[in-house]
Amino acid sequence: MIKAILVFNNHGKPRLSKFYTYFNEDMQQQFIRETFHLVSKRDDNVCNFLEAGSLIGGSDYKIVYRHYATLYFVFCVDSSESELGILDLIQVFVETLDKCFENVCELDLIFHIDKVHYILSELVMGGMVLETNMTEILTRIDEQxxxxxxxxxFNVLVDKLKAHRV
Structure with missing residues (x-):
């Protein structure tokens, strides 16, 4: 199961955080800081998996991450998830963001956070992977x-009708 999804920039500023397991605000902030400290110090040529037990109090938690340009995409998962499967899920998430925002950047995450959350909810809900087919995800986004x-x-028409009545 996915416990948390984080996206932060090269300076450690969180741009997206979604926790599927309850942590109080202080624990969330500490987890974000420590996770950034761990992944930002790693070389680009090393494995993208880390043991995260001490960070969130469980021995079977792992951090799976990818670093793209100025953004880190980090998934905290338990032992039931495949690290390679999560890496693929991160890739699908980033490619979907790229398609929706035409070469996604940090500002897209800041100014369109509602759409980013919608895209994420098409992939993962309640910590469980729902969809990995990018075509299907893009179809749902277009429908939305x-x-x-x-x-x-409709709202514009209603406003015009209200204005006309007065």
Whole structure:
């Protein structure tokens, strides 16, 4: 099971954090700091898996991460998850973000956090992997965008009707 998903920049600033296991705010912040400290100090040519037991109090937790340009994508998982499967999931997440934002960057994560969370929820919910097919994920995102546009059009029409009545 996935316990947490973090994305932070090269300076350790969290740009996305999603915890699927309850941790109080202080523990979350400590986990983010310590995780950044661990992964940022590693060479690019070493393994992308770490034991994380001391960070979150369990002996069977692992950190699986990928470093892309200025962003670290980090998944904290238990022993039931395959490290290679999680690396593939990170790749699907990043490629989906790339397709949605045309070469995703840190600012996309900051200014479109709602869409990033929606994309993430198409991949993972409640700590369980839902979908790994990028085409399927992109189809759902397109459907969501169409619904949002319809809702905005509807709201504009309602506002015009209200203004006309007054």
């Amino acid at each position: 965008s169409k619904l949002e546009k319809q809702e905005m059009t």
